[in-house]
Amino acid sequence: MNPYHTPTEAKHPANVRSADPTVSILVVGAGAVGGYYGAALAKAGARVTTVHRSDYEHVRQHGIQIDALDHSEHFRPHQVINRITADHVPDYLVVALKALPDSHTSDLIRPAVGPNTVIVMLQNGLHVEETVQQAFPANEVITAMAFVCLQRSSPGHIRHSCHGRITLGRYPTGISPAVQQLGQLFEAGGVPCQLTDTPMTARWIKLVWNAAFNPVSVLAGHATTAAILAQPEGEALVKAIMEEVIAVARAHGHPLPDSLIDTHLTSTRSIPPYHTSMALDHMLGRPLETEVILGAAVRAAQQVGIATPLLTGLYGLMKILERRGE
């Protein structure tokens, strides 16, 4: 049973939006993930505006440089801004900010959320859509998950080392015309795209990977995925963490397949040694997505009364580590 569809496989209802090349997109938090996918959407013909904080001046002058293993490309956004106003109301507003407990995403994006703006949550973790959907109950929210190895190597520079596939679905369930149109744009921009009518299950699938590799990579001294899997004890640890997350997901009604761990490990082994986003953040002294990844998993386990000694232990280690930096 494959719960995913490609955009071209998906049914096209009568009211589907056309892949209008003048569709407008606002990418909020155009770091590595936002810059990379913004560039793809621009390649597909969309009018992509990017919002920056620290990189604003650099990107305004020089655009965004994306270096992949086998080629480089340059992305000059339609507009580069550092403040979101009512002038920037788009068809799709893509939130590619890091998911931190204290980020006031709804307040930040409010000026640019028009009545027809579709909000695309391109973030890690669990529950990233809830507060935004509550803040904008009339707007469609799309869940988006990127499976990609990216790194912002310097201001306006993104290093892309593997993958890129994106998964889309309407929050909390379904495949809407907007999901289909966005999927077609991604595909047209060269990004393999899967549509799913159960995006919350897809979030758990991604969380299974993130909850294992992200904290382990940080705690074990910025170990790459390859370094983690090179040790028998490392592979066993990753599997044991994944088993805990899968048990919690199933108790919450998400039927993750038994084969998921093997799928994740095979996929991870197929890529070059890779520093997780959390390891990169930790190296650079940036805030970590501990709460949205581990905290959310631990709380979800508590809700259904499932013991998760490893997740809880890793969460404890991360909490001590993070307070050390304060």
Add this chain to the structure above:
Amino acid sequence: MNPYHTPTEAKHPANVRSADPTVSILVVGAGAVGGYYGAALAKAGARVTTVHRSDYEHVRQHGIQIDALDHSEHFRPHQVINRITADHVPDYLVVALKALPDSHTSDLIRPAVGPNTVIVMLQNGLHVEETVQQAFPANEVITAMAFVCLQRSSPGHIRHSCHGRITLGRYPTGISPAVQQLGQLFEAGGVPCQLTDTPMTARWIKLVWNAAFNPVSVLAGHATTAAILAQPEGEALVKAIMEEVIAVARAHGHPLPDSLIDTHLTSTRSIPPYHTSMALDHMLGRPLETEVILGAAVRAAQQVGIATPLLTGLYGLMKILERRGE
């Protein structure tokens, strides 16, 4: 039920050795622990020779400086050597080396082990006595455990920040005349000393502390004991690890009391913020006592079929971390 005795409480059989001020002691591995306790034994009147590797020249010329919070003292060993020969056969040979898998302790000490030499294993971890007892089946082996906060701050310099109590017993069980004499020397040198006829149980009691605080302090970014306990998640993590170790110890026949976790936490809270020996070793890029602490606990759990997800997970993290340094 107090399984411990002080040396003066213990029975003195007819054949007890007298606290002969000319008793000779050879301290092998005179780092922080060996230097500190060697100094105490010298203060009690013993003839203490110390063996050094990297600090040899410094200690030979300048002796060992011990800085405590409220006072300093200087220890000039009877003899300072860098190679163990048959000239150095002592009454007591104290092994204060770090307990590493590849340390060939028996080979190292063999030249100085005479027929009457008592071998004192002043090391962390489990099973440190076994191979030495096998190598010298006719010699008495004493188990010694130090509860102390020490740091070698520079060659020949030791910083002592808290505690110092030592626990002694004959390996594998019993309180022998030699144990009593050594205990009296420690007491005479100012070190509170407890004798136990179940030193393997005492090893597990110490392991409960070590298996929790040592790896957590390393993995959580060189967190002090105080920083670990300052977080509710940190305290919960320490307790959960300790519970796993206690369950394994009990399954191996060591009746650790329910109150042990509280005892350890209260004792730890009573000392100033403290870097564990494993955190100090990791900061300085030295080999870690992972195997003798975590590895031994995990293997002991496997022997009795007890699940220890946290110990196993911490062991996995440490194995990845240690290979990173290779």
